[in-house]
Amino acid sequence: MATVSRALNKSGYVKPETLARVMAVASELGYVPNRQARAMVNGSTQTLGILIPDMDNALFMRIVRGINDASYPYGYSLLIMDSRGNPEREGKIFRTMQELRVDGLVLFATPGTALLLDSFEYPLPVVVIDRLLPTCAVPQVSVDHYRGARDAVELLLKECRHPPATLAGPHDVTSSWPRLQGYRDALRAGGLSQADERIEFGEYTYEGGYRGMMRLLNEGTRLLDGVFAANDLSALGALRALRDKGYQCPEDVRIVGFDDIEATRYVYPSLTTIRQPMDEIGRVAVDMLLKLASGDIIVDEEPVLLPGELIRRESC
Amino acid sequence: MATVSRALNKSGYVKPETLARVMAVASELGYVPNRQARAMVNGSTQTLGILIPDMDNALFMRIVRGINDASYPYGYSLLIMDSRGNPEREGKIFRTMQELRVDGLVLFATPGTALLLDSFEYPLPVVVIDRLLPTCAVPQVSVDHYRGARDAVELLLKECRHPPATLAGPHDVTSSWPRLQGYRDALRAGGLSQADERIEFGEYTYEGGYRGMMRLLNEGTRLLDGVFAANDLSALGALRALRDKGYQCPEDVRIVGFDDIEATRYVYPSLTTIRQPMDEIGRVAVDMLLKLASGDIIVDEEPVLLPGELIRRESC
DNA sequence: ATGAAAGCGCTAACAA
DNA sequence: TTGTTAGCGCTTTCAT
Numbered sequence: 244m245a246t247v248s249r250a251l252n253k254s255g256y257v258k259p260e261t262l263a264r265v266m267a268v269a270s271e272l273g274y275v276p277n278r279q280a281r282a283m284v285n286g287s288t289q290t291l292g293i294l295i296p297d298m299d300n301a302l303f304m305r306i307v308r309g310i311n312d313a314s315y316p317y318g319y320s321l322l323i324m325d326s327r328g329n330p331e332r333e334g335k336i337f338r339t340m341q342e343l344r345v346d347g348l349v350l351f352a353t354p355g356t357a358l359l360l361d362s363f364e365y366p367l368p369v370v371v372i373d374r375l376l377p378t379c380a381v382p383q384v385s386v387d388h389y390r391g392a393r394d395a396v397e398l399l400l401k402e403c404r405h406p407p408a409t410l411a412g413p414h415d416v417t418s419s420w421p422r423l424q425g426y427r428d429a430l431r432a433g434g435l436s437q438a439d440e441r442i443e444f445g446e447y448t449y450e451g452g453y454r455g456m457m458r459l460l461n462e463g464t465r466l467l468d469g470v471f472a473a474n475d476l477s478a479l480g481a482l483r484a485l486r487d488k489g490y491q492c493p494e495d496v497r498i499v500g501f502d503d504i505e506a507t508r509y510v511y512p513s514l515t516t517i518r519q520p521m522d523e524i525g526r527v528a529v530d531m532l533l534k535l536a537s538g539d540i541i542v543d544e545e546p547v548l549l550p551g552e553l554i555r556r557e558s559c
Numbered sequence: 560m561a562t563v564s565r566a567l568n569k570s571g572y573v574k575p576e577t578l579a580r581v582m583a584v585a586s587e588l589g590y591v592p593n594r595q596a597r598a599m600v601n602g603s604t605q606t607l608g609i610l611i612p613d614m615d616n617a618l619f620m621r622i623v624r625g626i627n628d629a630s631y632p633y634g635y636s637l638l639i640m641d642s643r644g645n646p647e648r649e650g651k652i653f654r655t656m657q658e659l660r661v662d663g664l665v666l667f668a669t670p671g672t673a674l675l676l677d678s679f680e681y682p683l684p685v686v687v688i689d690r691l692l693p694t695c696a697v698p699q700v701s702v703d704h705y706r707g708a709r710d711a712v713e714l715l716l717k718e719c720r721h722p723p724a725t726l727a728g729p730h731d732v733t734s735s736w737p738r739l740q741g742y743r744d745a746l747r748a749g750g751l752s753q754a755d756e757r758i759e760f761g762e763y764t765y766e767g768g769y770r771g772m773m774r775l776l777n778e779g780t781r782l783l784d785g786v787f788a789a790n791d792l793s794a795l796g797a798l799r800a801l802r803d804k805g806y807q808c809p810e811d812v813r814i815v816g817f818d819d820i821e822a823t824r825y826v827y828p829s830l831t832t833i834r835q836p837m838d839e840i841g842r843v844a845v846d847m848l849l850k851l852a853s854g855d856i857i858v859d860e861e862p863v864l865l866p867g868e869l870i871r872r873e874s875c
Numbered sequence: 876a877t878g879a880a881a882g883c884g885c886t887a888a889c890a891a
Numbered sequence: 892t893t894g895t896t897a898g899c900g901c902t903t904t905c906a907t
Contacts, residue, residue: 246893248886255887256892273680278658279595279604280884283899288595290638290659299624301617301821308615311641315648320655322606323639325627332631339636342594343606364589449825479825486827505617506822509765509795511802562877564902571903572876596900599883878907883900890895 251276282344290320291532292345294336296353298325301504302475302519303351306373309525310349317533319346330355341367347532352376354415368535370528373519374418375546382535383546384527388418388501391517391551392425392471393432395499398515399469400433402497402559407469410445410455410477419447422473422501441465445477452477456484468496469559475500475507478514482558497559501551512557520549567592598660607635607848608661610652612669614641617820618791618835619667622689625841626665633849635662646671657683663848668692670731684851686844689835690734691862698851699862700843704734704817707833707867708741708787709748711815714831715785716749718813718875723785726761726771726793735763738789738817757781761793768796776804784812785875791816791823794830798874813875817867828873836865 249255250265257265268274282288291314295303311321322345326333330353337359340348347368350356357376360369371383399407409426412419423442430439443455452472459467472478478500485492492498492512500507503518527547565571566581573581584590598604607630611619627637638661642649646669653675656664663684666672673692676685687699715723725742728735739758746755759771768788775783788794794816801808808814808828816823819834843863 244884245886245895249893252886258892261892275654275657277599277660277884279598279660280899281886282595283593283599283884283901284886286899298627299617299621299821301615304620305615308641311614312643320659321639321641323637325624325637327628338591341591343636344593344595483825483827505615506825509799509822510826511799560900561879561902561904565877568902574876577876593900596883597902599885599900600902602883876907879905881902881904883902885899886897888895888897891893 287346287536288344289318290322290343290345291529292340292343292348293321293323293351294326294333294340294348295323295351296326296328296333298323301506302502302521303373305504305521306519306524309522310529311525312522313526313529317529319529326353328353330359334359337363346536349528349532350381352417368532370531370535372524372528374416377417380544382531382544384524384531385418385546385548386517386519386524386551387548388551389421389425389428390548391501391519391553392422392473393429394551394553395501395517396426396429396471397433398553398555398559399471399497399499400429402493403469405466405468406430406435406439406441407471407497408441408443408459408467410443410452410459410470410472410481412445412447412473412477416447419473426471441467445472445474445480447474447477449476449480449483452480453484454480456481457488460484460488460490470496470498472498472500475502475504475514475516478516478558479506479510482510482512482514492558499559503554507556515556515559516554517551518554519551523549603662603852604660605635606638606659606661607845608656608659608664609637609639609667610642610649610656610664611639611667612642612644612649614639617822618818618837619689621820621837622835622840625838626845627841628838629842629845633845635845642669644669646675650675653679662852665844665848666697668733684848686847686851688840688844690732693733696860698847698860700840700847701734701862701864702833702835702840702867703737703864704867705737705741705744706864707817707835707869708738708789709745710867710869711817711833712742712745712787713749714869714871714875715787715813715815716745718809719785721782721784722746722751722755722757723787723813724757724759724775724783726759726768726775726786726788726797728761728763728789728793732763735789742787757783761788761790761796763790763793765792765796765799768793769800770796772797772800773804776800776806786812786814788814788816791818791820791830791832794832794874795822795826798826798828798830808874815875819868819870823872831872831875832870833867834870835867839865 324336352374445452445455500516507514640652761768761771816832823830
């Protein structure tokens with residue numbers, strides 16, 4: 244048995260002809276090694292877990308693809324589970340991931356994730372991604388939401404005559420805070436005051452963006468020719484609202500989004516947006532996880548903020 | 560040890576107070592059972608594998624979400640691996656899935672998948688999904704590509720004055736065959752001849768659809784006011800080509816797509832398309848897999864073809 | 876109602 | 892260079 248093991252893993256000494264014989268018989272018998280058994284002995288499943296609140300979300304899955312590509316060379320498999328945004332389900336999945344003994348876990352944070360992490364002390368390497376958890380001392384990676392938002396709004400400031408409005412994200416999603424702050428600070432830096440702020444909530448959804456834009460348009464007390472939508476979905480909804488009200492984009496109102504999901508290139512007008520470095524987020528997350536898994540202590544407790552990139556298209 | 564096992568699994572007899580004590584100590588110690596060990600004993604990992612050629616594809620992931628939702632109640636975890644369309648990688652992943660001892664495997668077929676399956680006799684339950692493998696005797700589930708295409712083209716026939724053209728899918732992707740055949744048969748059923756067929760290849764991509772539409776527009780020898788794009792991505796590309804050439808949709812040219820990916824609702828004009836029953840595909844696939852895993856012999860070797868649904872929006 | 880023992884498939888230490 | 896043995900963490904007989 245030991246010799247077979249050595250032959251199959253090409254570890255330790257084994258006579259060339261023995262090796263050949265082992266290989267021959269193995270393939271003849273259709274032998275497929277059992278990873279569970281192997282994992283029990285050497286303590287590593289070569290599996291990374293991904294806990295995601297919605298695997299139908301274009302941005303999320305684009306990032307997961309980055310994780311996939313980054314981890315594949317190391318021989319890791321990805322165990323992906325979708326909580327559908329349900330905190331109870333998220334807890335169960337978190338548990339299951341531990342039972343499965345994944346070597347590391349990537350968490351797309353939701354409003355409930357902080358509690359989950361607080362109640363555990365994790366022997367399991369965990370990295371939080373995309374939406375940060377300010378209260379948690381966990382390694383985190385995301386785009387620089389604040390900087391991206393500022394860049395977006397500064398572009399609007401340059402292109403528009405009137406103070407731009409914003410369609411902000413939901414209160415309970417952490418990424419919407421720095422994006423909103425970026426909007427405010429950009430206005431302030433542009434010499435505008437708090438009175439010039441115009442904030443509607445776009446809820447990070449198509450519908451929310453549509454309705455938020457409608458409210459901005461119907462208000463009509465102030466002139467409006469620029470909108471920063473805090474994510475692309477709401478930007479797309481806003482675009483549609485503009486059209487339904489008979490406005491042209493970018494001629495009448497300019498729009499800048501955030502994320503650079505695939506659909507932004509297909510709509511008309513194509514969307515100017517802040518691109519999240521999806522592949523790099525994945526790469527950095529995997530790096531951190533593997534470091535943690537190999538016992539390294541992550542020195543830097545500050546979240547890693549990767550720069551977004553302003554992509555100019557037709558909408559601004 | 561045995562008592563603890565019985566307590567934790569609530570199997571067999573165990574005195575209530577013993578059970579309570581076990582639970583208390585378990586939670587105090589932060590005990591998390593090891594699924595690998597459990598799997599070794601009882602032979603099931605409670606894990607389903609998904610082999611996908613592109614996990615950034617909106618349609619695919621929407622179907623995977625269906626699989627996720629359908630399998631979650633049974634307590635299954637999903638192991639998703641992305642081959643990035645690379646046959647070699649696909650083979651490796653197929654192997655890895657077996658080593659991981661998944662209880663069943665869902666395959667999104669690629670041109671190379673047939674060879675993969677032929678060279679294995681599978682003790683592993685496998686279901687092929689979305690794109691069918693006509694030559695393989697494997698259980699398969701997908702939308703009724705042919706019927707959907709016919710419905711799409713029949714709508715165009717009704718709304719248009721001239722014979723509609725089609726932007727077909729790639730030769731080596733099986734789903735494009737029945738879709739093309741549906742186009743042809745619909746034309747024939749509408750009293751048109753082979754001479755009325757106009758086929759360009761849209762390659763199932765945005766770019767391909769764009770270029771294909773451009774070719775149709777530039778040809779200009781025949782009047783064109785209707786196009787069946789064999790998938791939504793190419794339809795989106797076609798939409799853009801129309802706009803860039805100064806045509807209006809649907810006024811000048813009507814377009815119908817296939818799949819109903821999310822973006823079709825956001826573009827302008829929103830896309831009339833054939834909706835794939837993503838959730839049902841997932842549900843049926845999981846059903847088949849669990850039946851196979853429990854040792855049932857699948858009687859019906861014919862692929863299961865679920866009906867698509869014509870969704871009318873603005874483009875036709 | 877509980878405990879002792881065997882064994883799932885593998886690897887690693889040790890001996891030969 | 893190969894074989895023997897122990898043990899990874901669990902479940903399942905079989906005794907008690």
